[in-house]
Amino acid sequence: MNQRAILYTRVSTDEQNNGYSPADQKERLLKYCNQNNIEVVAFYHDDESGKTFNRPQWLNIMNYLKKNSSSVDLLIFIKWDRFSRNIAEAYITIKALQKFGVEPQAIEQPLNFEIPEQKIMLAIYLAAPEVDNDRRALNVFHGMRRAKKEGRWLGHFPKGYKNTRDEKDKPIIVPEGGFQEAIIKKAFAEFATGLFNIEELRRKLYKEGLKLTKNAFAAVLKNKTYIGRIFVHAYKDEPAQWVEGIHKPIIDEFTFYEVQDILSGRKRNCPNKVQTVRDELPLRGYLQCPRCGMALTGSASTGRSGEKFYYYHCRKGCKERIKAFDTNQEFAKKLKMLKFHLVIIELFMKTLKNKLKSNSGVNKIEIDKIGKEIEKNKTRLKNAQILMLDGELNPTEYRKMKVKLEEELIILTNEENKLRSNTTSHEKLIDTCNKVVQNLDIAYDKADSPTKQRIIGSIFPEKFQFVNNQVRTTKVNELIDRICCKINEFAGNKKGQQSFYELLPCRVGATGFEPVTLAL
Numbered sequence: 113m114n115q116r117a118i119l120y121t122r123v124s125t126d127e128q129n130n131g132y133s134p135a136d137q138k139e140r141l142l143k144y145c146n147q148n149n150i151e152v153v154a155f156y157h158d159d160e161s162g163k164t165f166n167r168p169q170w171l172n173i174m175n176y177l178k179k180n181s182s183s184v185d186l187l188i189f190i191k192w193d194r195f196s197r198n199i200a201e202a203y204i205t206i207k208a209l210q211k212f213g214v215e216p217q218a219i220e221q222p223l224n225f226e227i228p229e230q231k232i233m234l235a236i237y238l239a240a241p242e243v244d245n246d247r248r249a250l251n252v253f254h255g256m257r258r259a260k261k262e263g264r265w266l267g268h269f270p271k272g273y274k275n276t277r278d279e280k281d282k283p284i285i286v287p288e289g290g291f292q293e294a295i296i297k298k299a300f301a302e303f304a305t306g307l308f309n310i311e312e313l314r315r316k317l318y319k320e321g322l323k324l325t326k327n328a329f330a331a332v333l334k335n336k337t338y339i340g341r342i343f344v345h346a347y348k349d350e351p352a353q354w355v356e357g358i359h360k361p362i363i364d365e366f367t368f369y370e371v372q373d374i375l376s377g378r379k380r381n382c383p384n385k386v387q388t389v390r391d392e393l394p395l396r397g398y399l400q401c402p403r404c405g406m407a408l409t410g411s412a413s414t415g416r417s418g419e420k421f422y423y424y425h426c427r428k429g430c431k432e433r434i435k436a437f438d439t440n441q442e443f444a445k446k447l448k449m450l451k452f453h454l455v456i457i458e459l460f461m462k463t464l465k466n467k468l469k470s471n472s473g474v475n476k477i478e479i480d481k482i483g484k485e486i487e488k489n490k491t492r493l494k495n496a497q498i499l500m501l502d503g504e505l506n507p508t509e510y511r512k513m514k515v516k517l518e519e520e521l522i523i524l525t526n527e528e529n530k531l532r533s534n535t536t537s538h539e540k541l542i543d544t545c546n547k548v549v550q551n552l553d554i555a556y557d558k559a560d561s562p563t564k565q566r567i568i569g570s571i572f573p574e575k576f577q578f579v580n581n582q583v584r585t586t587k588v589n590e591l592i593d594r595i596c597c598k599i600n601e602f603a604g605n606k607k608g609q610q611s612f613y614e615l616l617p618c619r620v621g622a623t624g625f626e627p628v629t630l631a632l
Contacts (some may be wrong), residue, residue: 116151117186118173122158122194137190144219154182162197166203181212181371185219192218193241202238260344263357270337272296272362285359293362295322300363304370333371349508354517369526392422393436394564395443400575401426407575410436439578448553461546482528
């Protein structure tokens with residue numbers, strides 16, 4: 113009686129051009145069966161690695177044998193490396209096949225399992241592919257590690273970059289030059305201002321097209337690849353380290369380390385509470401229910417035509433319900449009433465600049481102190497190198513020390529740069545604030561929803577009410593109270609006109625609202 117066999121071929125992606133094409137394997141197996149009067153009952157092919165038997169078609173073979181074990185005598189393949197490249201799993205699978213009464217055979221490396229000495233040859237046939245696989249994997253690993261140490265990015269590009277090849281046809285990443293690069297730059301720039309918490313900024317940029325999850329966005333903000341570094345993982349006695357990359361950075365180091373200071377808590381950020389801000393409901397969270405005193409929330413109602421109408425309403429179920437559009441319009445009108453006297457504002461800004469300049473002496477002391485620390489660390493690095501070269505310091509200990517000192521040098525250098533740029537940064541910030549304060553209603557009108565809420569919060573440190581189409585508050589900020597009084601003293605009051613101070617509800621109950629806080 114003729115023997116019955118299942119034919120099996122396998123090829124991984126990198127073996128397609130090494131004499132292992134599926135068609136060639138199948139042709140040779142069929143020819144072998146014809147020459148030896150073996151009946152072929154099934155044929156299976158896998159395009160998978162031989163490191164494991166978790167291959168789709170191999171699993172189909174095992175399922176077939178469970179149902180038809182008595183109808184199969186042989187499992188035939190070209191060589192044992194087609195069967196497996198994992199010696200431990202190979203022995204387990206051979207025993208599983210033998211329980212089904214099926215004998216695995218390689219036509220180019222035949223074995224007689226009834227002869228005990230043949231087990232030595234089986235061990236050689238199974239071990240050789242695994243050794244070859246491990247050697248190739250090790251070569252690839254060391255090649256990739258060497259490339260990373262040279263500053264080359266390997267693998268899929270980070271967001272904001274794109275993959276390409278250099279003049280030597282080696283892989284490299286370059287700035288994408290379009291939307292992705294621009295929005296990554298925007299993410300760093302806006303987070304460095306300290307005006308956004310991380311989730312608030314992520315949601316804002318998500319609407320603009322930066323499609324990242326919460327964890328992925330946090331990883332982007334911590335990724336030194338954007339300042340031209342490449343991360344090399346720890347291996348044996350070599351510590352993990354960031355090396356200088358050959359790609360062009362798209363974020364400057366000053367901005368990057370400003371972001372790191374905020375993330376690590378070394379620099380104060382805005383409150384961590386995440387608020388859901390809608391363009392139609394900028395006053396949500398700032399309005400107070402006149403009935404129960406709770407903060408009003410907001411939502412939309414859909415009309416018969418499908419159009420949405422937005423309302424502010426009470427959280428506790430009171431019947432307090434006001435149209436968002438009318439309330440927003442009334443608030444914008446009241447905001448136009450807030451006008452600062454130019455003489456007072458200019459005097460205030462000038463005083464602030466002088467105060468910051470007087471602090472420059474303190475800055476100079478801090479800069480000198482940091483400069484000494486930088487020189488001290490550079491000296492330590494040189495001394496450690498000398499000790500290593502003289503054999504008094506273990507190379508492993510030197511590498512760890514070098515990584516640590518270089519990290520400290522980067523932090524100190526950036527701290528020094530920040531102190532040096534403080535005066536200039538403050539002057540620019542003061543000039544910007546001056547323009548905003550003098551045109552507060554215009555700045556509010558053009559701002560996005562999160563910025564509008566910050567403007568509202570700076571004007572109203574406490575919640576306010578909207579009664580009879582009027583914005584009403586119960587407290588006046590001390591600083592703006594004085595400024596409003598000073599307005600009368602500097603410019604006088606024309607007949608029939610009221611100052612902003614006189615319009616406040618604590619003076620006249622019908623209208624007015626609380627002025628800006630010290631923060632503004």
